[in-house]
Amino acid sequence: MKVLVAIKRVIDPYVKVRVKSDGSGVETNNVKMAMNPFCEIAVEESVRLKESGVADEVIVVSIGESSCQEQLRSALALGADRAIHIDVEHVPEPLAVAKLLKAVMEQEQAKLVLLGKQSIDTDNNQVAQMLAALTQRPQGTFASEIRVEGDTVFVTREIDGGLETLKLDLPAIVSTDLRLNVPRYASLPNIMKAKKKTLLVVTPDHFGVKLENRQQVLEVMPPPERKAGEMVANVNELVDKLKNEAKVI
Template sequence: MKILVPVKRVVDYNVKVRVKADGSGVDIANVKMSMNPFDEIATEEAIRLKEKGTATEVVAVSLGDAKCQETLRTALAMGADRAILVETGTELQPLAVAKLLRAIVEKEQPGLVILGKQAIDDDSNQTGQMLAALLGWPQATFVSKLQIEGGAAMVSREVDEGLEQLEVKLPAIVTVDLRLNEPRYASLPNIMKAKKKPIDTLKPEELGVDVAPRLQYLRFEEPPRRQAGIKVASVQDLVQKLKNDAGVL
């Protein structure tokens, strides 16, 4: 079974994101970029399935400009077999990403697609669901445990009430959550080997997909700073503060 893993290049989660002075977007000049953390978890899970003998090949896919090759090299260093870059300078929105991935899936014919549940830059949490709808495949989202048996995926997914157990027939779409695994660090030898692994480059036009944005962002603003808290001496003081100062009682 072949597993396809989409990976996204995003601002590193340790970086404090800043909005441009004119409010037109996020300032990423000279900012450290890395693989989306949820996509790291998806890549790790795909590699573990291959190590168990469940999967025969892991293919990493990224969509964006040429710099996304760095993210693909990270996936290759972790253990992916090969990579595909759909190169475009257009800012891709979730529907365009899902359509591009559908074209890649139809070309590669994987038995399973594992995605991070969301990207930490836009937090849309839409691509996996849209891809499943476009393909007409079953899906399992927010997965914290995954097991493949007899042509089906048994998953535990996190919901408000706790854990939900599902079985979905393959081929299927799975989006993963934080508690699924702990991604490995790529060793130096594997990083060197990754430089020799193939990355196929395609254009959206070759896949017959229109990636023009459907949504227009008008303005970006940083969230307001939180005001400093105060200490109160007693419950009575707390009630008075809430009633007179905060006006919530």
């Protein structure tokens, strides 16, 4: 069974994000970049499936500029077998990403597609659902546990009332949540081996997919600064401020 994993290059989650002075986006020059944390979880789960004998091959794919090959190599060092880089000037919108992943999925005949539930830069949480709609395949979102038995995958996900387990027929699309696993660190020998693994570079034209922009970013702005807290002398003063100033009681 082939497992296809989509990954995205984002600003390192531990770096302070700065908005550009013209409000057109966030500053990425000379900023540390990393693999999207949810994508790391998807890669880890695919490698575990391979180690358990469920998967025969793990393929990672990323869409973006040539710089995203760094994250593809990281995924190869974590245990993926080969990588596909779809070279575009700018990261396309979710629908275009889903169309490209659909083409890769069909070309590779992947039985299971794993994606992070969302990327930490745009937080759209759309690609997995769009991919399932385009391919007419079953989907399991926000997976906290994945179990494959034959041609069926069981996906446990958290809902408001507790846990829900879905039974999906393969091929299927699954998006991963933080509680699914803890990603491993790549060892030095595996980092060296990753340099020799196959990394195929193609363009959207290879799949016959035309990229179209349907969204326009009007302005990006930082969140308003939080006001400092206020100390109160006793409970009566606290209740008075909550009632008369904050008007929450």
